[in-house]
Amino acid sequence: MPGRRTSNKKKSQKVALPDLSAKRRFQQRLLKWYGEHGRDLPWRKTSDPYHILVSEVMLQQTQVDRVIPKYREFLERYPSFEDLAEAPVADVKKTWYPLGYNVRPERLHGIACETVERYGGKLPSDAEELLSFKGIGRYTAGAIRSFAFNEDAPILDTNVIRVLHRVFVAEGDPKAQKTMLWELSEALIPPKKGYDFNQAIMDFGAMVCTARDPYCLLCPMKSFCKTYPFSPMERRS
DNA sequence: GTCCCGTACT
DNA sequence: AGTACGGGAC
Incomplete structure (x- = not known):
């Protein structure tokens, strides 16, 4: 044979x-x-996990050109997880407009609340913990770990x-x-x-x-x- | 795998 | 107008 x-x-x-x-x-x-x-994108000038998260959730659904101004506006209005967590969801959705896919600002707000409540306002870098948030899937978890926490x-x-x-x-x-x-x-x-x-x-x-x-x-x-x-x-x- | 849901193409 | 897209939820 x-x-x-x-x-x-x-x-x-x-x-x-x-x-x-x-x-x-x-x-x-x-x-x-x-x-x-x-x-040279705005979210490449920061390593703040909150900023990275906001940019990634926006980029999940929208092209870079449209995200840039909204990213700035959103962070000006909600500079931290705490600020976002305290804001009424309805306001967050208004600030989000007109990016669309309105379940995503809801989830982003939820992530902020959970980060404040359960993680002391610091986004975890662990993959499994990141994946446990509604609104963070495998892509976004990897983006956060590499872009915010410098992990490979x-x-x-x-x-x-x-x-x-x-x-x-x-x-x-x-x-x-x-x-x-x-x-x-x-x-x-x-x-x-x-x-x-x-x-x-x-x-x-x-x-x-x-x-x-x-x-x-x-x-x-x-x-x-x-x-x-x-x-x-x-x-x- | 299917559905979601506004956008940006044909 | 029709439809392909896309990361996530399920």
Whole structure:
């Protein structure tokens, strides 16, 4: 019998972890690109977990351009967890307007109340505790841990799903591979650089590896990207 | 996995 | 006008 067995993983395992050189190239090129082209956003000038939380909840539903002025206004009106917790929910929703998805300001208010009551006004950095809040899911927990607490915690939002799937996977439905993409997101973080790496990959997805018409010609990953050169997908019947 | 719900595309 | 989107709840 041809019991030929190489050291490669079996197909059934579908592991997309990149080889070391692709991983290093991705890390180095991404951070270099970020240093040259990264956006200067208001929530990147703070490490206050409350500010980070507000920005992330706003960004869950709304694009950066619309979030920026509301982020400033919201924090001016509710400068701390305590201020937010004390405010009537109706006022919070008014301040939130017109961002929409009004269950989110309710949940943000709830997070503030719980943070004041149960955590002495300090947002926890522990993943499980963060996930226990209504309104904080896996993405937002990772964002808070990396952006507010400088931990090497992975994130996976649609930007990151798209980038990682294109560069390292390039087959199948990206959304159906979240488990593997979470592992990839974690494996790619250079030690101690979770903050920059995560910010960088989000900017990269928003500015280069865009959903429609990505800027492949400018892309620093094109030499090893599994999707390069990108061609628009045809509709499946 | 499905639903949510305002936005931003066709 | 129709619909794809998106992080979270369930």
